[in-house]
Amino acid sequence: MRLVLYTGKGGVGKTTTAAATAVCAAERGVRTLVVSSDMAHSLGDVLDRELSSEPSPLGPNLDAMEIDPRAEIDRHYGTIREYLVELFRYQGIDEVVADELALFPGAEEVTALLAVEEAARSGRYDFVVVDCAPTGSTLRLITLPEMLTGVLRIVPALARMLSTVVSPIAQAVVRAPIPRTAVFREAQRLIDQSAVQLRERLSLPETSVRIVATPERMVIDEARRCYMELSLFDLRCDAVVMNRLLPESAGREDFFQDRWTTQGERRRELEELFAPVCVVDAPLQRDEVVGLELLAAHGREIFANREPQALLSESPRIRFTRKAGGHCVHLPLPGATATDLEVAVVEDDLIVRAGSRRRAIPLPPRIARLPLESARLEAGTLVVSFRRSAAKGGA
């Protein structure tokens, strides 16, 4: 099953682009599901249909759904959540407040991907399109496995503190609800199922991210950071959609002269920044693109001869190479500058910090044992060299 996640800065037209992609694919006979994970839910507005958290059929080959993170978390992880709510409530925090506290950061994204897992297992779809929340949250999505591990390590630790230490000694004083073993079992399941499965789903060759941008300076700056972060976490990016391009007739109007000129420059800049990832053009229409018919027409314009569900191009991925006297790790970090970067080896992991993001990349054991020789940035790729240790003398 092909999976495409649309992301980008707020207001660039992610929802419209995701919907147009889905409608266009369905029209060409691909069994398609389009999912929104954004709490603000504008997918229903764009499709001009009432949607729910179950897939609703919109036409031949086309289903759509809007996820309700609260309900989904209850469904998947009821036991943990009930315990958390109980714990907070016991501490005097009102139920609704507790409810919200128990909705951990990243919950929207986790539930969206769990819904995708379900769609994949159902075998009903060839193509799933996800309309993600704006970039800030998408960054969370790509660091989800780390995030989940954090939640899981903290929650059981705190719970164990209450149950193993406080309660046997002073049960009379502190009467906190004791987590049942079911909670720990479910925590384990959460780690296994979510962190591992989601990581797997995101790294499948059928999964890719598409970034939506507009020909504006601030939007492109953010798209560039987003692309670098996707690369850092080794996610495929198969296209960047340049949305709201002025068509020539609009660009000829006096007021838009400047924008028409800069638009061409921005498009070239985007192409250079993202090469070899392809840039797909989406025009600004004369009117709002709402409803299946207009979305289909918009989709045909965007994809023209391309297949909306195809992997539109390959982005560079992490590579390990041999060289005389050692090994190299090549990590593409398009748009990164040397001052943004920090590199270290800790145990078997290569730790790379790029901007505000940090990732631990597991190294193959034969490389992890070698001493780090150098790290440099070569044409947008971080090259880390390891020296083969001298055969003799070493411990």
Next chain:
Amino acid sequence: MRVLLHTGKGGVGKTTMALASAFGAAEHGHRVFVLSTDAAHSIGDALGTSLGSAPRQVGERVTVQELSVLDELDDAWAVLQDWINVFLRGERQEDGEEELVAEELLAFPGLEELIALRAIRKVESGGEHDVCVVDCAPTGATLRLLRFPDVVKFFMENVFDWKRRSMRAIRPVARRVGADRFLPSEEVFDAFERLYEDVADVRQILLDGDRTSARLVVNPARVVVDETRRSFAYLSLYGVATDAVLVNRVLPADAASGYFARWAERERQELGEIERSFPVPRLELPLQRAEPIGPAALTRLARELFGERDPADFFSRSRPIRLRKDARRTVLEIDLPNISADDVDVVTAGRDLVVRVEDAQRLISLPDSVLGRRLEHVQLRGGVLEVTFAP
């Protein structure tokens, strides 16, 4: 210190408006600090420069900072982090877990909000700035931010003291069985208490209508106006007054024909809708011929948007939550424009009044004068929620 919160739907131009207000206020002689609390920062992009996470002066009397949660965390809560690590270390012998890293701490609900609030407090206590312009995350996150002090206050008042006392009682026993390393130390409690004081201070600032107001940034587009209407009511529910609505990217007359005729018509409808929806002054800024990037362009933008006026002025004054005497009854009023009565729910809970509006909820501490009085009547009339207490 004057605090200007800028929020709105994603992509409407919050950052550009916040910076224009800052440069404009600086022209009027104020010393301005611009704080971005949105994890997806764009202050640097709007200034056309790259910023670190430390405060940086970018113009005469203008300092900006893109808050890095990770850096602030390292700086502020070493004690908490140590404690959590000590606890995890107890487990480590079994499963070989490593130290908790800052990224994992981010999993704590509310932590990001806490850090943003603490940053506002730091600007205030630094005493070097007259105006703090906050470039907030999109509306949902901003509401979580405003609500957070309520949650903390409730926790501290109802649980904290009691818990600290019980920990003191447990500690000697725990020490005897060698389990005391699992208990939070006094320092942890102290750290929590300082944290609470910071949050309580910020709460004071944010709820003080003489210092703080919100500016909602909108575009004349249906999805934007729909979402912002709700935000206005939610802000009001949390006690923050919106003193102006900034309407960004309005197609100017000379662009509103030809290819854009249909868009211009939709905009006209939405501008009317904006006028009907927000009972505060509206300041309009037309779509620019070129993108306003950098201090010079942003200063020009401020002149176009605010004219001769000082952006740090209050463009309107209101107290979104207030008490009124009606004969012998006391009436609590909350401004909730554009909300339907079906979406409002009011109950009393001890010393608090719980008001729920759609997904948002607020605990309002009741003044002594109405404590114990029966809730007589609740009605939503002309955009104002009236909660009447029996005499």
